[in-house]
Amino acid sequence: MRIAWAITGAGHLLKESVEILEKLSKNHEVTVFLSAAGEEVLNMYGLFDRIKNITGGYYRELAIEMDQKYSYPISGRLSLGKYDLLILSPATSNTIAKIVYGIADSLVTNTIAQAGKGKVKTLIVPVDLEPGDVDTVLPSKLELAKCQNCEICTAQAACPKDAITPNVEIDLLKCIGCGACKNSCQYDAIDVGKIITIHMREIDIENTNKLFKMEGITVVENPEAILNNINSV
Numbered sequence: 001m002r003i004a005w006a007i008t009g010a011g012h013l014l015k016e017s018v019e020i021l022e023k024l025s026k027n028h029e030v031t032v033f034l035s036a037a038g039e040e041v042l043n044m045y046g047l048f049d050r051i052k053n054i055t056g057g058y059y060r061e062l063a064i065e066m067d068q069k070y071s072y073p074i075s076g077r078l079s080l081g082k083y084d085l086l087i088l089s090p091a092t093s094n095t096i097a098k099i100v101y102g103i104a105d106s107l108v109t110n111t112i113a114q115a116g117k118g119k120v121k122t123l124i125v126p127v128d129l130e131p132g133d134v135d136t137v138l139p140s141k142l143e144l145a146k147c148q149n150c151e152i153c154t155a156q157a158a159c160p161k162d163a164i165t166p167n168v169e170i171d172l173l174k175c176i177g178c179g180a181c182k183n184s185c186q187y188d189a190i191d192v193g194k195i196i197t198i199h200m201r202e203i204d205i206e207n208t209n210k211l212f213k214m215e216g217i218t219v220v221e222n223p224e225a226i227l228n229n230i231n232s233v
């Protein structure tokens with residue numbers, strides 16, 4: 001099967017999505033489409049290289065926002081029906097809001113729109129699915145309460161991207177989530193994978209509900225459940 005897989009900038013369900021994507025790429029041709037935020041957030045969680053490792057070659061490209069400029073030519077493949085399936089996982093509240101109002105101004109939203117025109121079946125895993133609170137995982141974080149502001153910061157020295165300002169913060173736009181900082185700080189001042197609880201906004205849930213009514217789109221509750229839906233394509 002030929003699959004287009006789009007990733008947006010959600011930390012929630014990101015690792016789970018990458019795991020299913022890796023699985024599918026073993027037996028299917030998979031092209032990966034990243035939103036600009038998707039690329040950044042994959043880096044923050046140390047997952048970007050895993051995407052790079054499974055891409056390469058015709059119909060196995062890694063399409064990124066910046067290379068596709070303003071008209072996203074690669075998404076034309078969807079309007080031509082060149083893929084059997086489009087998967088968007090994880091889908092941010094931002095991208096869902098755009099999709100349900102027909103906006104196609106980014107690589108991922110344009111790919112969804114073109115899939116509709118090319119009648120390519122689309123599976124979407126929205127991060128905001130049900131009302132209430134949800135646990136989610138943070139990228140690397142400097143815990144100021146534990147930071148001793150050492151004269152020589154071993155975490156800063158260990159960081160290959162110069163992302164750490166001791167006693168201030170980790171610059172997430174430089175961080176590649178490698179965890180070298182965590183392992184080097186004797187005061188355990190770096191948190192990697194901290195769980196926090198966030199509240200699902202009503203407007204995001206409303207938008208997800210609109211998604212259920214869109215033609216050609218199936219809402220899937222989590223990345224693992226994508227596998228059940230694949231067999232029916």
Ligand SMILES: Cc1cc2nc3c(=O)[nH]c(=O)nc-3n(C[C@H](O)[C@H](O)[C@H](O)COP(=O)(O)O)c2cc1C
Binds near residue numbers: 012095172
């Ligand atoms: C570490 C990190 C985690 C994020 N996780 C989420 C998330 O789980 N869900 C979400 O809707 N937005 C999340 N965001 C915010 C989105 O990245 C942001 O809204 C972005 O503009 C979405 O763009 P996109 O929809 O084009 O990917 C996160 C941002 C950061 C920095």
